[in-house]
Amino acid sequence: DTGVSQDPRHKITKRGQNVTFRCDPISEHNRLYWYRQTLGQGPEFLTYFQNEAQLEKSRLLSDRFSAERPKGSFSTLEIQRTEQGDSAMYLCASSKSREQYFGPGTRLTVT
């Protein structure tokens, strides 16, 4: 399978805990994106990397959120001190031109 992969697929955590998600983009895609999708809504853009550089961050990305893409390959998204409002599907996408290809997502439930 050469598509975008994400791990874990599901995460249940207690409020206040930290969580980290991983995204592996399609090989040779230099652009990587993180989105958040809540139930019944479209995905909302969070942040964007070109190679290892984080070039854009949405106002949705509060100080509790941090993303990295060391060496321009896989990326991690960390949420510190999780809140119930963080419960959502976190989607990763990659591209090498304008078309963005999404992974299956990580569903986060904060109890």
Next chain:
Amino acid sequence: QQQVKQSPQSLIVQKGGISIINCAYENTAFDYFPWYQQFPGKGPALLIAIRPDVSEKKEGRFTISFNKSAKQFSLHIMDSQPGDSATYFCAARNDGGGADGLTFGKGTHLIIQP
């Protein structure tokens, strides 16, 4: 401010019929308009996309119609099949402005009745 408005929220079509989903945008800097299909528990899958230099693009049973002056675009699914039952999202982006994130509509839940 919702920059991409999508309608209808839900749609039921008989097998073999035409499904039509509409989107309107506000930001005139948008110049790339993709449509995504999403099944429950899966990530969105790119279906078809258009740029404003053409008014229509067709790929198989899927067609995008684009009206630049009205700032509207629509997805037509011809000969709709039960396997097309999914949630469809329109999206838009300023392709050359450095703002690389897609702005999505709220989605249309499509049901194709056999």
